[in-house]
Amino acid sequence: MTPAQTITLNQIGHDPSRRGAPSTPNRGIEEIRGKVLFAAGEDAYAVAAHLRGSGTGIVLTGSEAAGQLRRLRATYPKMPLIADPKVYQDYTATLERPFAMPDADDQLSGLPAASLAEIAQAQLDQGATLAVLPMGYLAPGDAGPLRSAVAEANELSLRDVMLVVPADWSWLRGSHLKQFIAIVRQSTHPVAVALNNKGNALDDAACLHGYRSLFEQVPNAIAWRTDHNGLGAVAHGAAAAVIGFRASLRHISVEGDFSRSPENKHPQVFVPDLMMWGKSDFLRATYFTTVPAAGCTCGGCKGAAPDRFRDTPADILAGNLHNVDAFLADSRAMLTDPAGAREWWRQRILTAVQAMERFKLEAQRPRLKPRADIENWFNELV
CATH class of the missing domain: 3.20.20 (TIM Barrel)
Known part of the structure; x- marks a missing residue:
């Protein structure tokens, strides 16, 4: 071993x-x-x-x-x-x-x-x-x-x-x-x-x-x-x-329990304002068809949309590094004292839920809702 x-x-x-x-x-x-x-x-x-x-x-x-x-x-x-x-x-x-x-x-x-x-x-x-x-x-x-x-x-x-x-x-x-x-x-x-x-x-x-x-x-x-x-x-x-x-x-997989789609090479990217994940081609085809994705302010995107990445080797790496930059930005924004950190996370969840509400109205897609884990955090904290 x-x-x-x-x-x-x-x-x-x-x-x-x-x-x-x-x-x-x-x-x-x-x-x-x-x-x-x-x-x-x-x-x-x-x-x-x-x-x-x-x-x-x-x-x-x-x-x-x-x-x-x-x-x-x-x-x-x-x-x-x-x-x-x-x-x-x-x-x-x-x-x-x-x-x-x-x-x-x-x-x-x-x-x-x-x-x-x-x-x-x-x-x-x-x-x-x-x-x-x-x-x-x-x-x-x-x-x-x-x-x-x-x-x-x-x-x-x-x-x-x-x-x-x-x-x-x-x-x-x-x-x-x-x-x-x-x-x-x-x-x-x-x-x-x-x-x-x-x-x-x-x-x-x-x-x-x-x-x-x-x-x-x-x-x-x-x-x-x-x-x-x-x-x-x-x-x-x-x-x-x-x-x-x-x-x-992002998960451990025992006996192949965690399902993936290796044939699709598009990077799976994090959308910071909505706190959701998706392969970039799926996001373009399913979510951001009539209303564009909000520009990402992380160090790599510099205002560009996070669903822009294609399935080329350069874009796959760039999409992965976008995820790194997005979480670095969040970790640096979190306050260091315990009460401040908890309140920062509560506000981060609340803001994501509100952003999804605005997005589904703009996109005229009333059935859209936040990820299940985000809803769970919302119900825990807000």
Whole structure:
């Protein structure tokens, strides 16, 4: 198994008064606190160049993540960097083995398999800001593997490590939520939570409420592999958020649950004023047929419409970087004090709902409505 490496993401709305400091001092979480990081794959080098000087960084994904980490660390010595091993794609955590660990008979030399501490240390040696502990997928219903993962991680004396919990979305709903929060609160290391769902888990109102509660109650929690909802997590106390600028990077997908359309190469772009996503050709053909899209004020668009991108390699990259710039602008606009951050997010949601109301009147399309997750936030906050 290739050693995993990772860094943590950003928090702006952290409230120290309601959070217990981790028992193990962690420099990595402080290095990325107040930042939004971006999940990237084969386009990591272009994204890193685009982020130069921004103060934020990258979570590397895919089979080349370890090599990318080493090369990017040599070029960008101060940039927060992480490599997500994504072991949860192929391994489900169990009570006895919550982490995806190499077996002794996998070692060509016949030497003992690497320990959890050695896997984490290898990531740090390769330049990771924080090392990721490779937990398997947390399936619905049985909390035993999560308890085991937290207990085993707490035994590590390493400082700059984090526990990524790739959980089924049902853990943040109903009676499961209280148990999930109680267990992850016992971690002495930062805990990053990613949700597996066939679509967007936060389209479910109960899950979104649980998502908000998680970051309000768990010290140094991180929103992992998410979308614009990462900003809401940060506003409600998350230590950081990892946002994917492509659909495949915004969610975890266990056993191919998350559907995509690889034959359509148009970039999926974020429309900031409406807080909605769509492939650029779909937006042109379906939404902005009679009323043009509002100009985007992010650094890359400079007033141009976000649905302009075609399916050429240059436009695909430009569309992805538009998403990066749009979230950088939002993260910089969010106030740093906890109350200010929560109010900023409330206003951001309210403004998006109002913008959709205006748009559907102008376009004479009365059935249009905000995304389900935006409506859920509206009902939670406004």
